[in-house]
Amino acid sequence: xxxxxxxxxxxxxxxxxxxxxxxxxxxxxxxxxxxxxxxxxxxxxxxxxxxxxxxxxxxxxxxxxxxxxxxxxxxxxxxxxxxxxxxxxxxxxxxxxxxxxxxxxxxxxxxxxxxxxxxxxxxxxxxxxxxxxxxxxxxxxxxxxxxxxxxxxxxxxxxxxxxxxxxxxxxxxxxxxxxxxxxxxxxxxxxxxxxxxxxxxxxxxxxxxxxxxxxxxxxxxxxxxxxxxxxxxxxxxxxxx
Numbered sequence: 001x002x003x004x005x006x007x008x009x010x011x012x013x014x015x016x017x018x019x020x021x022x023x024x025x026x027x028x029x030x031x032x033x034x035x036x037x038x039x040x041x042x043x044x045x046x047x048x049x050x051x052x053x054x055x056x057x058x059x060x061x062x063x064x065x066x067x068x069x070x071x072x073x074x075x076x077x078x079x080x081x082x083x084x085x086x087x088x089x090x091x092x093x094x095x096x097x098x099x100x101x102x103x104x105x106x107x108x109x110x111x112x113x114x115x116x117x118x119x120x121x122x123x124x125x126x127x128x129x130x131x132x133x134x135x136x137x138x139x140x141x142x143x144x145x146x147x148x149x150x151x152x153x154x155x156x157x158x159x160x161x162x163x164x165x166x167x168x169x170x171x172x173x174x175x176x177x178x179x180x181x182x183x184x185x186x187x188x189x190x191x192x193x194x195x196x197x198x199x200x201x202x203x204x205x206x207x208x209x210x211x212x213x214x215x216x217x218x219x220x221x222x223x224x225x226x227x228x229x230x231x232x233x234x235x236x237x238x239x240x241x
Contacts, residue, residue, distance in 0.1 A: 059138075060143075061138060061140045061143050061159075063138065065139065141164075143163060144162045144164060144167065144190065144224050145159070145160075146160040146161060147223050148225075164190075167188045168187060170218065171188065171193065171195065172185070175214065175215060177214065178207060178210045178214055179202060179207075180200065180202035181199055182197075182198050183197070183198045183237070184196065188228070189228065190226070190228070191228050191229065192229050192230075192231060193229070194233075196232075196234075196235070197232070197233070198234075198236065198237040199237075204236070207234050208232055208233075211232045211234065212232055215232065
């Protein structure tokens with residue numbers, strides 16, 4: 001997922017990384033005050049509270065894989081239904097279908113090194129490997145799991161995810177706020193965030209240092225369960241003509 005833009009007035013397009021102090025509860029319940037502080041507490045540099053860092057590890061979201069499951073179920077029903085119909089027809093005194101005789105004859109007479117036997121085995125192995133990978137991998141690569149809240153009663157089963165495109169847009173907006181950046185492009189992966197910026201004034205090393213600091217705080221403020229590494233590249237824009 002990536003986001004690309006040219007410099008525009010930022011205004012209120014990007015939320016501030018400083019969430020501010022939490023308001024005390026009206027009923028004076030210390031437990032509620034502790035819970036509110038756990039969700040909103042942050043230090044002056046935008047780093048999350050230490051209690052959130054030690055939360056339980058969040059697992060990736062699993063895809064329902066409805067289309068592959070529907071295709072496999074449909075093909076299975078068709079194959080099993082056709083075979084069952086032919087078996088019942090034979091039991092009723094009718095002759096078996098031609099495809100069954102032909103399939104049995106081909107399997108009995110063709111050698112194992114025949115090209116069609118090899119192709120059929122390769123196709124069956126590829127389909128089986130594909131179904132196995134679908135069964136053991138989570139999928140939903142566009143969703144990045146976020147850290148689970150701690151210290152708040154009733155949130156043990158709460159799971160949150162952040163879309164990679166939304167994260168890229170937020171980081172892009174933060175990059176555009178750095179002085180000297182004319183345009184920026186951000187790609188967010190599960191393990192790495194790649195940011196490319198074009199600076200039309202200021203020294204490139206100074207712009208890169210500011211981008212590292214700004215995007216580092218922004219990535220931390222995303223509160224992802226697995227913090228991705230940050231890679232920043234800064235260049236001069238190409239001159240027209």
